[in-house]
Amino acid sequence: MPGVIGETACLAICGAGAVMAYGVRGRSSTLFAPSVYRGPDSQRAIAFTFDDGPSESTPELLRILADCEVPATFFQCGMNVERLPEIAREVARQGHEIGNHSHTHPKFYFRGPEFMHEELARAQAAIENATQVSPVLFRAPFGVRWPGLRAAQQSLNLLGVMWTVIGRDWVLAADAIVRRVLPKIENGAIVCLHDGREVSVRPDVGPTLNAVRRLIPILKAEGYRFESVSQLLCPTN
Numbered sequence: 593m594p595g596v597i598g599e600t601a602c603l604a605i606c607g608a609g610a611v612m613a614y615g616v617r618g619r620s621s622t623l624f625a626p627s628v629y630r631g632p633d634s635q636r637a638i639a640f641t642f643d644d645g646p647s648e649s650t651p652e653l654l655r656i657l658a659d660c661e662v663p664a665t666f667f668q669c670g671m672n673v674e675r676l677p678e679i680a681r682e683v684a685r686q687g688h689e690i691g692n693h694s695h696t697h698p699k700f701y702f703r704g705p706e707f708m709h710e711e712l713a714r715a716q717a718a719i720e721n722a723t724q725v726s727p728v729l730f731r732a733p734f735g736v737r738w739p740g741l742r743a744a745q746q747s748l749n750l751l752g753v754m755w756t757v758i759g760r761d762w763v764l765a766a767d768a769i770v771r772r773v774l775p776k777i778e779n780g781a782i783v784c785l786h787d788g789r790e791v792s793v794r795p796d797v798g799p800t801l802n803a804v805r806r807l808i809p810i811l812k813a814e815g816y817r818f819e820s821v822s823q824l825l826c827p828t829n
């Protein structure tokens with residue numbers, strides 16, 4: 593596995609904590625796995641992404657998106673998909689893109705390659721079983737990439753997706769989410785929000801829903817077009 597050898601060598605050479613921290617959590621880092629954090633800036637298009645679903649609140653989010661005719665990308669956890677397969681299926685049925693967000697939403701710090709591969713593979717299988725869709729995108733739980741993740745992604749043909757702006761919607765009120773996200777929107781932006789809370793049952797994502805209700809009309813008025821992440825990355829598709 594040349595990827596693992598390369599990563600080990602890089603760790604030995606770099607060493608410094610700051611470099612390590614960047615490699616693991618930096619949104620633009622591709623040290624441990626290939627990933628993107630924005631689309632091309634040539635078009636006035638952006639992508640909303642929702643992590644940690646599906647949850648009991650996902651249907652309400654789907655209604656908001658349908659009313660506004662906004663496609664989005666949902667990075668689903670396999671465990672949540674197994675708990676709520678009908679909702680996972682409905683996300684796909686409404687034309688949204690589905691990505692892999694691991695099975696149990698663990699932190700990958702100090703985890704071995706087999707553990708990471710198992711997490712990605714189980715989620716991939718759960719999503720495929722429920723929705724008949726094979727994700728091509730992966731978002732690391734907590735944004736943590738770790739040596740060995742590259743091989744796991746490659747074996748499942750998954751491209752990593754980080755974000756241009758993250759709403760911190762798991763702690764902020766709707767007003768604060770809107771104030772945080774809006775100034776960072778630019779052509780090609782990938783926005784990270786949440787329609788679940790790791791693998792919790794019945795999480796409160798009310799602030800996210802309210803923020804989305806407010807953000808979409810403002811961004812449309814500013815001339816932005818909403819696309820799935822795959823559309824955003826491949827404008828010719």
Ligand SMILES: [Zn+2]
Binds near residue numbers: 643734
């Ligand atoms: Zn997550």
